Amino acid sequence: MQEELNQFERNDVWELVPCPPSQTIIGTKCIFRNKLDVQCNTVRNKVRLVAQGYYQEEGIDYDETFVPVAKLVTVRLLIAIAAPRSWELHQMDIKSAFLNGFLNEEVFVEQPKGFQDPHKPNHVFKLKKALYGLKQAPRAWYERLAEFLLHVGFQRGSVDKTLFIKKEKQHLVIAQVYVDDIVFGSTSDFLKDEFVKSMSSTFEMSLVGELNFFLGLQIKQMPDGIFITQNKYAKNLVKRFGLDNKKHMKTPMGTNEKLSKDESGTPIYPTLYRSMIGSLLYLTASRPDISYSVCVFARYQSCPKESHLKVVKIIIRYINGTTKLGILYSSDTNTNLAGFSDADWAGDVDDRKNTTGGCFYLGNNLVSRYSKK
Template identity: 40%
Template sequence: MEAWTEFSIQENPGETAGPSNVEQASSDSPATSDEESEWSSPETTVKERGPILPRIPTDQDGAHDPTIATDEVQDDTPVRNLRPLSELYEIELMLSDSEPTNYSEAKSSKEWQEAMKAEIASIEKNQTWTLTDLPEGCKAVGLKWVFKTKKSAEGKVLKHKARLVAKGYVQQYGVDYEEVFAPVARMETVRLLLAIAAQQGWFVHHLDVKTAFLHGELKEQVFVSQPEGFERKGAEGKVYKLSKALYGLKQAPRAWNMKLDSVLKVLGFVKCKQEPAVYKRGHKKKIIIMGVYVDDLFLTGESEEEIKKVKGQLEESFEMSDLGLLNYYLGIEVKQDESGITICQKGYAQKILKETSMKDCNPTSFPMEPGLKLSKEDDSPNVDPTQFRKWIGCLQYLTHTRPDLSYSVGYVSRFMQSPKETHKQALKQILRYVKGSTNLGLWYERKGNKTLYGYSDSSYSIDKDDGRSTSGLVFYYDGAPVAWNSQKQGTVALSSCEAEFMAATSAACQAIWLQRLLAEILGEKEEKVTIKVDNQSALALMRNPVFHGRSKHIDTRYHFIRECVEDGRIDVKHVSGTEQKADILTKALPRLKHEEMKKKLGLKEITSLRG
């Protein structure tokens, strides 16, 4: 390096460099430094370099000049407003599976065209309408195409479904429709039927009625416009007169329910008095039980031959899809085997996390901080109420198999009118808990006992705004929970005894209904139901018929439990606080206590419901 420096000085006589300059250059650029030896390679080292060219006036020092370049730290953070390639692939995949919003978006797709043709074919096969001129003074109801991709619990596309829907919001009461109510099975009823099937050793079968609403017969005179994309050539100005119902009409659910009810009665089924959406036929070993939720039917019974017979009879009246053993019902994953029946909402829980952008959040082991008390009069900033209510609605449906979420979800739902940032943080805590417990579900064991019993509990004056207490109840059949509830009481209690008394009355109403429904389904005698309470004063108040000062101010309807105890329909017993299984439904518990009560409640880790 020193020789090279001397040579360059000689070649540039206009420049002077003293010994100090030479020594400084030698010291600043050693021939072989430790730093250079770490990154240099034989390919990047060039020996016997030529002379340095002289600088000219146009030369400029800049960021590209290695002699003045500053030390930089490598930063892998993406540039703002740019997205990772993996996220773009995911968005493109979602868009490819997205559902069209109107006919113009769907007409270019072969799958959706086939789905629309199948819908029109079903309508014409059922003789739903007749092409005619619109009478004077009448208005035609518009039609709209609605597209839905039906998927399994794992997210696999099962079919493309196009539905022709009437714009029923333009109908007028008393002109186009009258009665619209149609019963569907309660979720408590669905769980109870599954528990009965497991206890009896039966298997549950699933049926689906194709285009169910098209079977409902109309009493009113209704005209609809021709569907977009399927107008009759040469008759574009005409309309359809409906003889049967279409989806979207106000009276369509009731018309379908009445049609199904008449067909089932002809087949020998009898509607349950306690639950209008449950039917049964036969007795003892030939008994068949059917649950109805709009167009989803499930059958269970001891005789597989009788079930096949019923399927054949239904197919003669309706176009049915026999889905085999029940494995997915109303968003609930069901698995049936020789050990029992398990239910879970793992797929639905993961869908909630994805929609709320909490899929990659840190999980937690409890849904709500112990002792947390939120208020409507909060000073924190407002949040989007539509998004908040949507998240609450999704979580409320998740509680159909997750009683451990009932209290926390019910508590934050009290602030849907004007949600604040603190309320949203509490909601995110619940979602983090869902992330860490998606595999939780219920297991109904086969060949157990037929005992029905329950627990009742309350938390005194837990609401910060109005001082009302929270009631919690849970009922077990064959050792597994079938019905539960967590709800704020309607009136203010003056003591914990009074709060427990009112909670027990609500539990008694639920117990009597379950008791009668169970006896009617199985054709057995009504048995006394035991309700366990952990407050001795409340128990004394229930058993004591004397109307004294401690209870005279309580609303009359809450004294119903006294009559139930006297008549022998309800038996109340004391249980210690550590064994009170409804405790998790009345307040937020610490982590260890929550884990303990979650197991006592009956929740189990269900690793896989598929395959």
């Protein structure tokens, strides 16, 4: 906790002032957690002092809170571009990132319990920079980081605002931002080192190294390509729903199976069903083999029946036997963009609508896929 407060001092986050009248004073609390690696080993014990932002009122304590978030399709696209060019992807983690964002509003917070100034116990902290827990903190941090990257020569993506590109003659650097995690690659070691040096001189880093874990994706960089999987996430998913000891299934669903609303079936409590579907949808980031079946069962979340739950459990039992599967982005391919689409005419049993699906490749490497009706 003392190290966390020292971090505040180094970043000049706040100043101690007398409690102002007629001002909202926001409380603070400590969040303790263990940071784990891919094998679930404890890497670091962390404590975070956060503001109790639920006391804030829109229009009084903050105005705008929107901040763009990295898309998984952009991450896959970056990997698909890097693999055939044999780029080595790296990642950096900015320490206490939100403490670097500048605030446009006047915000006052209580002194942390147990760490009050003994000579000024009734004073409060006036924030100069953002604090974790504030509604506007993510936006303040993104604006600070984007302003810095644009200042050092990067250009912001026109579609994905978390993608930044810097070109110098025939070389370039690509950086993908997800809050305080940044994935980057370059065609030039000099540009890569220059980027790391400029970031380290402005922000305090807690990690700079080879990319191996990002947004729940386990990433293995090899001479013949880049392999992504969600092995850890898949195992936790199966265990979470109590199906880790059940018999494995060979396929997620039958090829000729036609599903319907099953209006005469026995309804079930929807929360469990929706939780299963939500968990499976995130797993499709590296598992296109279950994309179709998961999207089909996602249609019945409003009123799920026992027949739907039974087949969703079959999907999870299939995952239980295939947790190590993922996507290989081969280095032996071209970079031509290609798409494929197919449709099942009047395939929906309930309303006779067409079911369509498709995918896009960069060479032989999958970038995105979709399924709809």
